[in-house]
């Protein structure tokens with residue numbers, strides 16, 4: 374499941390366009406219109422220019438207080454884990470030569 | 471209706487489709503990619519991968535690969551396809567490396583190449599953008615134009631403006647991947663819902679031959695998060711254990727190869743442990759070191775990022791809390807079974823001018839990224855050989871919409887397949903009687919005209935077409951050939967027969983057998 378922070382969202386529509394499963398719809402603001410079509414792939418999170426989207430586990434899998442943010446930093450991707458809004462872990466990987 | 475012309479129409483800008491556009495340009499023909507989502511992050515590779523499987527390392531011969539996949543397919547694999555495919559994989563991966571993909575030149579298993587592959591799809595998209603004449607995104611291919619036994623193009627529904635246009639082409643390549651979302655799922659699907667089996671549905675409606683659809687793909691996965699398990703099991707040699715602490719692959723499945731048995735057996739064995747009450751089933755990671763742990767998480771960040779969130783939210787420390795394993799719902803996909811559209815060595819289907827590649831095509835039980843890239847290349851070369859004018863005049867076409875909710879139809883389909891056609895809740899077992907109940911119900915659903923968001927309606931129609939052919943194949947194979955992928959309670963004895971079940975639909979169903987050669 375993805376969650377939007379509408380205070381950060383600039384309504385650019387990039388998340389809707391990138392979603393491989395066409396699960397997001399923009400009507401004024403972006404919305405996860407088809408939650409059961411979300412593959413949890415994080416493409417929208419990586420694409421969002423204002424870090425307004427985070428990933429949560431589906432409720433049956435685990436604790437909803439944990440969230441993940443992914444930052445696209447050109448040749449690296451940075452993954453951050455949050456607990457109740459506070460960052461508790463971070464890891465990054467190289468993605469391009 | 472707008473008509474767009476090209477030498478090659480590529481349906482699906484995924485792994486095989488993007489690579490086909492590269493080779494088409496190299497061979498001097500114009501290719502158009504039609505993609506339902508956005509090529510930059512579409513299909514199986516959207517989150518990335520950490521290894522390219524089906525890769526021919528130096529010192530290995532194509533014959534070795536064929537023997538390997540034949541073992542993995544429990545004796546069922548097409549030699550012509552396996553040999554021609556694996557030969558192209560070093561060339562294909564070289565192209566990706568030249569475009570910026572970090573290739574580590576280390577083995578991951580015998581036929582795998584380790585990569586930092588989070589960005590493999592954006593890199594493939596760059597390749598497609600510099601190669602294809604045109605890329606049309608948010609466009610759903612819904613029917614082929616076939617006359618006699620030749621294809622002339624493809625009808626496409628534009629999801630942006632709800633118009634239909636026609637792509638007229640000398641050759642059409644189906645590269646839409648496999649089918650997810652047929653069966654009811656217990657958690658997030660492993661195979662992407664974007665791949666709704668459209669290519670199979672297009673081929674079925676066009677009267678093309680379909681092979682091996684009775685073999686569903688049921689992957690053993692990390693329970694709940696449904697992430698791939700291979701990196702942990704193979705990469706770190708972590709064994710499977712049941713609730714009683716027994717390493718059951720070693721004790722019960724030695725004749726199949728134990729811990730390295732074919733993938734079907736590695737799904738069958740844990741599902742038996744569940745059925746017989748010895749769950750939970752774990753993958754024992756106790757002996758993984760801190761350094762290996764970090765490496766393992768990074769492998770997942772390259773391929774299934776939700777895993778990182780999962781281990782935090784569930785408080786999983788590999789040393790104490792082992793990862794649970796459970797097979798998930800069945801899919802139809804040429805990536806891991808012989809199910810798919812029938813193709814010849816040049817990747818032509820039984821319809822002239824119609825090609826198929828990647829998960830959409832059948833015949834090789836382990837194809838993966840390497841195989842999809844290679845088949846895209848072979849198909850594009852075949853397309854470049856097709857000469858002559860295409861004077862076809864398309865008719866006005868529009869998908870049929872009605873007033874029955876796609877959601878209700880989809881839910882019913884997933885429930886029926888789960889209960890009567892060997893889903894998770896039935897431990898993957900079916901019989902003649904149950905499969906016929908499912909078939910009847912699927913045909914009822916097919917007679918409805920669906921309502922709702924266009925993409926969802928089109929996907930549901932495609933899934934129903936795939937489900938019907940799958941059930942017909944499941945009924946036709948009167949034996950148990952590959953548990954749990956194909957496993958019957960009315961013919962429980964494990965058979966070692968060696969034929970390919972092929973079917974074709976031209977208003978009537980035809981099915982016949984071919985030999986594996």
Ligand SMILES: Cc1cc2nc3c(=O)[nH]c(=O)nc-3n(C[C@H](O)[C@H](O)[C@H](O)COP(=O)(O)OP(=O)(O)OC[C@H]3O[C@@H](n4cnc5c(N)ncnc54)[C@H](O)[C@@H]3O)c2cc1C
Pocket residue numbers: 393481482483484485486487504505506507512513514515519520521522523524609610611612645646647648660661662664665666668669698773805827828829830837838839840842
């Ligand atoms: C989670 C996961 C992990 C994997 N891990 C590995 C791994 O580590 N190593 C490995 O080698 N292999 C791995 N595989 C397998 C491999 O990714 C696939 O076999 C391969 O990428 C399939 O390529 P494809 O071109 O057939 O399909 P895809 O790459 O999925 O492309 C299909 C394309 O068709 C488009 N499409 C679908 N329907 C339509 C339509 N109606 N109109 C237009 N376009 C359409 C889709 O949007 C998509 O872009 C993994 C697969 C999955 C799902």
Ligand code: SF4
Pocket residue numbers: 375391392393394395396397405410411412413414415416417418
């Ligand atoms: S996580 Fe992936 S599937 Fe889910 S909404 Fe975002 S882009 Fe779409």
Ligand code: SF4
Pocket residue numbers: 377381382383384385386387388389403420421422423424425426
């Ligand atoms: S990409 Fe981010 S900023 Fe743009 S619409 Fe989506 S959530 Fe808002």
